[in-house]
Amino acid sequence: MLYVVLPEEKTRKVSFYLAMEEFVARNVNDDDCLFYWQVEPSVVFGRNQLIGNEVNLDYCKAHGISFFRRKSGGGCIYADMGNIMFSFVTSGENVGLTFNRYINMMVLMLRRMGVKATANGRNDIMVDGRKVSGNAFYHIPGRSIVHGTMLYDTDMENMVMSITPAGEKLKSNGVESVRQRVALLKDYMSVGIDGFKESVRRNLCDGEYCLSAQDVAEIEAIERREYLADSFVYGNEPRRTLTRRCRIDGVGTIEAYIEMKGETVRNVSLGGDFFALGDLDELLLARLRNVRLERQALAEALPERLDDVIMNLRKDDFIDMLVGEK
Numbered sequence: 403m404l405y406v407v408l409p410e411e412k413t414r415k416v417s418f419y420l421a422m423e424e425f426v427a428r429n430v431n432d433d434d435c436l437f438y439w440q441v442e443p444s445v446v447f448g449r450n451q452l453i454g455n456e457v458n459l460d461y462c463k464a465h466g467i468s469f470f471r472r473k474s475g476g477g478c479i480y481a482d483m484g485n486i487m488f489s490f491v492t493s494g495e496n497v498g499l500t501f502n503r504y505i506n507m508m509v510l511m512l513r514r515m516g517v518k519a520t521a522n523g524r525n526d527i528m529v530d531g532r533k534v535s536g537n538a539f540y541h542i543p544g545r546s547i548v549h550g551t552m553l554y555d556t557d558m559e560n561m562v563m564s565i566t567p568a569g570e571k572l573k574s575n576g577v578e579s580v581r582q583r584v585a586l587l588k589d590y591m592s593v594g595i596d597g598f599k600e601s602v603r604r605n606l607c608d609g610e611y612c613l614s615a616q617d618v619a620e621i622e623a624i625e626r627r628e629y630l631a632d633s634f635v636y637g638n639e640p641r642r643t644l645t646r647r648c649r650i651d652g653v654g655t656i657e658a659y660i661e662m663k664g665e666t667v668r669n670v671s672l673g674g675d676f677f678a679l680g681d682l683d684e685l686l687l688a689r690l691r692n693v694r695l696e697r698q699a700l701a702e703a704l705p706e707r708l709d710d711v712i713m714n715l716r717k718d719d720f721i722d723m724l725v726g727e728k
Contacts, residue, residue: 403434405607409615416444416470416481417629418621419489420549425621427491427545430611435491438599440483443557445469445564447478448538450682452673453636455657461563471635474549476525476538477654477675478565484555486599490548497546497679498713501525501539504548508535511605515598517590524652524677524713525550532585538677554595555588644695648728652714658724660695667693670724677713685711690724697725 406426419439426435445467447456456478457469467480481487488508494500505521512519512527512534522528527535537550561584591598613621628634644660657673670690672682686708693703700721708715722728 403436403607404430404432404609404611405603406430406435406437407610407612409613409618413440413442413483415468415625416441416446416472417625419487420470420472420629421621421624423489423491423547423549424542424624425617426489427542427547429617430491432611433493435611436607437489438552438602439487439489440485441481441487443467443480443482443560443564445478445480446472448476448675449473449540450475450673450678451478451675452657455673456566458564458566465560465564467560467564469635470629471637472538472549474538474540474547475675475677477536479536479551480556480561480564481551482557482560484553484557484595486552486554486595486602488550488552492546492548493544494546495541495544497539497541500546501537501548504539504550505537507606508537508550508552511602512587514605515591515593515601517587524654529585529587529590533583534585534587553584553586554598555586558584646723646726648723650715650719650723650728653712653719656712656715656720656723660724662695665694665696667691667695676715678711679709679713680711682711695725697721700724 443466445457445462447453447469449472453459453469461467462469490504492500494503505525505527509519509521509527517529519534520528525537526533534553535551537548539546539548541547587598593601643662646658646660647655649655654676655674656676659671659673661668667690670687672687685705689703689705690700693699701717704717704720706717708717708720719728
């Protein structure tokens, strides 16, 4: 696996590194590429999440914490210079298998360093039953991108205050606060953060790919055009008549915003920290338009397999949520 190197070492915004993932995926032909990065205090939320539901905007603005949207699904995360972010780009076409491969690779790497890490749930790496890493993924033609956190010595106060997680998420993990869910790697290893990064690179990579100044300019163009655009960061807040919300084991939180005309669905928007495997609008939401909001009509309109569109989602669970029975 190649480690991707920038020509100049400096701390950049989250948006730059997200654009860098895309550039590497489209322009570096090696099967597997990896790089890690650190940022000033930032919040990064998933593609399908509503910023007002996930981010404590007042706290972030008061404390100089930036916020960004990424193109992968999953939940909202906090990052700072004590938190190492990883980006893994691979030619694997099956995103589910690629995701599991990355998680297992990171777990094995931590174990080699003496940390008793385990994979847990959809996307977490745990130590002593507490989370040290959360991860997400998305796919572009011919390439898969996986990225995630590795909590070494992050600012817990900022983490707790900048993110406003749903009460159901805390309840489902059987804890009273975010602090009780999270562990820091500094408490489980003898090396400092720079030593940890060096060990990761030595364990996982056997070569490097150096980006040029021209490459960086192209990455910055992607950053400006896509990741810094207000239309992408803030999304389109949906008009809604009905709101349905639930947390489904193995799927995550799904929020449905349903515009109605009489008893018929005009439009549906979805938010939440689920993982989308396909085009939500084409494969799922378009099928609900002009359909009566009742169980039989929804069952006839929807495909039998929804786990091809949203990871682990069962058709019955989705219908239960839409009709308000979940």
